[in-house]
Amino acid sequence: MANSTFKLATWNINSVRLRIGIVEQFLKDHEPDVLCLQEIKCQNDQFPQKAFDALGYTYSAVHGQKGYHGVATVSKQPLNEIASTDYVGMGDTRHVKCLVDTKVGPLHVHNFYVPAGSDEADPVKNPKFDHKLKFLDEMKELTSDIDGAPSILVGDLNIAPLENDVWSHKKLLKVVSHTPIETDGLNDVMRSGDWRDLIRKHIPEDEKIFTWWSYRAKDWDAADKGRRLDHVWSSPKIADNLSDIMVLREARGWEKPSDHVPVMATFKF
């Protein structure tokens, strides 16, 4: 057990079928044990499992639907207890969990795609924002402590909670993804479930770090108007085993990129 390493990555891929080529490249270059994808935008039987099989990711937990949303967790190690929760009873595909049989023991992995919430930050006028807030409310029930095994929660949570999680705190205070009702809500989810923010455990809060840049910006790299929408959380004990967090900014500049980049956490035991 000594000197074992476990690597887990999360990536909102914005269509796994369109971007299977860069997914393969990422897996070859970085070799995570587990990859959690969001916005796969396909049904379960359209998921490109063969491409993952060829790279050794023979285990998968896929929860997709036609055209929109959808999450998938692929793994080199067996996945058990695969299940999804229908948050807010919408019948959409925004969560899949599993128990990974890692080299160092069982690990619960939750893969989330929280609703974006549309433009207007008012739950009365905007049903999608209402949906987002209700989704957060229900996430508060999710604890990081399940029968003593460690837990990891990752995904596109569509909220940038801290000042340096956005390019301008002042300019984005009324913009959906950084409004106080959302950032308070996300902090409540973290507190009530006893989750640790591993990106911020590794990168100090006074340092800007982003995982998403809009497609609409002319020069995303120069303008750098990003947000940290993607997250890696864990239960307290395994947080002490974190040895590295990598935010693969360069992936935003790849051919036909997703608007999100991969984030990978490395644990040492």
Next chain:
DNA sequence: ATGACGGATCTAATCCGA
């Protein structure tokens, strides 16, 4: 700097993302 983009869908214009 709420958009100038980009995805999926009964391929054409519509919905969606954040």
